[in-house]
Amino acid sequence: MIKDILLYDDEDDDLGDFFRLCSYKYMKVAKQCVAFKHDSKSCKDAIERSMSKCNNSKFLLVSFLHGSDDALYLSKKEVISPHNAYFLSNAFCYTFSCHCGKNLAQILLDNGACTFWGYIDNVSVIVDNEDDFADLAVSGLRHFYCNKTVGEAYDAVKKEYTSKIDALYKTDYFCAATLMYNRDSMILLGDKNLAINDFT
Amino acid sequence: MEQGKRTATILVVEDDKGQQTNGFALEVETGFERVVFKETVNDALAFVNDNLPSKIIILLDLGFPKSEEQGVYFLNELRKQSRRIPVIIWSGRDDIEGAEYQEIINGSTFAFLSKSASSEEIMEILRKADDYLNSQIDTAVESWLESHSEEERKKPFLKTSDGQSYSMEDLLREIRMQTPFGKKIALDINKLTIDLLFRKKEQI
Numbered sequence: 236m237i238k239d240i241l242l243y244d245d246e247d248d249d250l251g252d253f254f255r256l257c258s259y260k261y262m263k264v265a266k267q268c269v270a271f272k273h274d275s276k277s278c279k280d281a282i283e284r285s286m287s288k289c290n291n292s293k294f295l296l297v298s299f300l301h302g303s304d305d306a307l308y309l310s311k312k313e314v315i316s317p318h319n320a321y322f323l324s325n326a327f328c329y330t331f332s333c334h335c336g337k338n339l340a341q342i343l344l345d346n347g348a349c350t351f352w353g354y355i356d357n358v359s360v361i362v363d364n365e366d367d368f369a370d371l372a373v374s375g376l377r378h379f380y381c382n383k384t385v386g387e388a389y390d391a392v393k394k395e396y397t398s399k400i401d402a403l404y405k406t407d408y409f410c411a412a413t414l415m416y417n418r419d420s421m422i423l424l425g426d427k428n429l430a431i432n433d434f435t
Numbered sequence: 436m437e438q439g440k441r442t443a444t445i446l447v448v449e450d451d452k453g454q455q456t457n458g459f460a461l462e463v464e465t466g467f468e469r470v471v472f473k474e475t476v477n478d479a480l481a482f483v484n485d486n487l488p489s490k491i492i493i494l495l496d497l498g499f500p501k502s503e504e505q506g507v508y509f510l511n512e513l514r515k516q517s518r519r520i521p522v523i524i525w526s527g528r529d530d531i532e533g534a535e536y537q538e539i540i541n542g543s544t545f546a547f548l549s550k551s552a553s554s555e556e557i558m559e560i561l562r563k564a565d566d567y568l569n570s571q572i573d574t575a576v577e578s579w580l581e582s583h584s585e586e587e588r589k590k591p592f593l594k595t596s597d598g599q600s601y602s603m604e605d606l607l608r609e610i611r612m613q614t615p616f617g618k619k620i621a622l623d624i625n626k627l628t629i630d631l632l633f634r635k636k637e638q639i
Contacts, residue, residue, distance in 0.1 A: 249594045301596055333596035357619075358596045401636060404627065409579065409606075412623040413593065415630065 237434045238294035239268035240285055244301065244309050246273035253360050254299040256369040257331060261297060264377050268297070271309065279314050286322035293325050293349060293434045297376065302332025302353070305339050315339070320346040327385065327429055331372040333357045336422040350385050350425035358417045361410045367403075371396060371414070379431060386427030393418060443490040443565045444469040448479040448509060449525070450499050462554040463561065476504040480512050487517060487611050488604065490574065492564045494548075494557075497526045510544070517612055519571060521545035521564040525557075572621045573610045580607055 243258040245251050251273070262268065269285050286296070298315070301308045306316040307330065315323070316339070324347030328340075336355035343351055352375055360368045374395055378388035396418035404411035445467050447460075452474065463470050473479035476499060483491060493513070497506035510522060527550035545567070546560050568574055580588055580603050588603045595601075599616070601609065609617030631637040 247598075249598050249600045250596060253594070301598055303597075331596070354596075360594050360596075362591050362594060400627070400630075404631065404636075408624070408627070409576075412620075412627040415627050416619075416623045419626075 236267065237265070237431065238289040238292070239265050239297065240282070240289065240294065241265070241268045241270040241297045242272075242282065242307070242309055242314060243270070243299040244273050246310070247301065250301070250360065253365050253369060254331075256365060257299040257372045260369055260373045261299075261376055264373065264380050265295075265297075268295075271314075273310050279312065279319070282309075282314050283319055283322050286326070290322060290325045293327065293429075295434065296323060296326045296328045298328075298330045298332060299372065300330070300332050302330065302335035302339070304334050304337040305342070307332055307335060307339070315343075317342045320348075323348045325349060327434075328352065329376055330354070331358065333420075336420075336424075340422065340424050344425050348425065350423070350427070350429050352385065352389065352421075352423050354417070354420045355422050356416075356420040358420055359413050361407075361413055364403075364407070364410050367399060367410075368414075368417075371399065371417070382431055384428050384430045385423065389421075389423040389427070392421070396421075440468045441466060441562070441565050442468050443492050443568060444471060444486065445492050445494065445561060446479060446482060447472045447494045447525075448476065448506070449494070449496040450474045450503075451496070459554055459557065462558060466558055466561065467565075475499065476506065476509040476512075479509060480516075483513060483516060483520065488577075488608050490565075490568050490577070491520050492561060492568065493520060493522045494525045494561075495522050497524060519568075519573065519611060519613060521567055523548055523560055523564060525552075526550060572624055573607065575624075576607050576610055580604070 241258060241261065243254045245255040245258070247254060258270065271282055298307055306313045308314065320342050323343050326348045327350045328343055328348050330353040333354050333356065336353040340351040340353055371392065375388045375392045378391045379385060383391060396414055400411045400414050403414070445463055447470065449472065460470060471482060473482055495506050495509060499505055513520065513522065522544050523546045524544050525548045545564050548557060548560055583603060590602060591600045592603045593601045593606065606620060610621055632639065
């Protein structure tokens with residue numbers, strides 16, 4: 236069984252519904268994970284305790300949260316930052332959070348994380364197309380669970396973004412442009428050969 | 436909309452009330468849906484601020500009574516709000532030089548017209564300014580917006596993962612005011628267009 240921690244902010248004022256949708260889609264793929272959402276138990280300490288139980292070998296940290304250059308936020312509080320980056324040693328960190336690919340990604344890798352998948356800039360969601368955006372937000376993990384390496388999964392998701400853009404642009408140019416921006420903002424750093432077999 | 440009329444609003448910033456009733460005004464009204472006269476620079480700035488989501492072309496006189504703000508002041512203040520509105524300097528003066536001339540150039544003025552220009556010449560410049568506006572992304576976004584109901588335009592449309600929410604109307608305003616987010620949206624749309632052309636999904 237893969238050790239898997241999921242963080243999602245389901246009560247966020249703007250993107251709560253979207254983050255919840257992503258987490259539901261992901262839970263269908265992962266079947267089993269330790270989940271922290273917007274409630275009193277989702278404090279930083281509890282997340283750190285959970286990570287410390289996992290990080291003696293490879294584990295997966297998945298987050299659907301707001302992000303900044305240096306941190307990820309749950310319930311408007313920092314939960315992952317340079318201050319607790321060492322807890323992510325051995326982690327494959329998969330995020331749908333803006334900006335965190337700028338600085339946080341390298342800090343996590345410097346602290347022993349295996350791989351970082353995230354976004355270097357803003358990521359946006361078109362409200363009427365949330366389902367498409369959530370599918371793409373989770374798609375990398377879906378490929379990963381189907382035995383693709385993270386590098387292969389990343390290439391597959393880029394292609395999926397492009398297919399969706401091509402399918403949408405004639406009827407919804409704006410949505411297609413937003414998807415393209417998200418696609419080009421996505422980054423993968425660290426070990427690209429990581430595969431699910433490395434976690435079991 | 437009357438058939439054949441262009442949709443841009445022509446804002447004439449001019450303290451000479453006579454211009455409102457002469458042949459020039461009537462001529463412009465035959466070609467454009469809306470012509471608005473403002474006699475002071477501050478009234479004109481307030482109008483622009485209230486109507487930024489609209490397509491506006493400005494005909495600006497430079498000289499106003501000494502006790503009031505002048506045309507160059509208008510240009511400077513306008514550029515703080517938006518750089519996408521074409522301004523046509525419409526002046527009877529032929530002594531514009533030095534710092535004042537530099538301010539006008541820096542204000543990205545669309546064209547210069549003499550007060551003695553004929554109605555045909557004025558209309559030609561206004562049509563060119565309108566064509567310029569129509570080639571801009573915000574006009575395309577405006578057309579797209581018009582295909583949606585008023586209710587759809589006002590509801591949340593796009594949300595960003597840094598906690599911002601925008602309606603369709605907000606997006607148009609962001610583009611027209613050239614905010615950082617508005618510029619990003621315009622760039623995204625341009626990038627998609629270029630990408631589709633390069634991948635031969637579309638042709639010019």
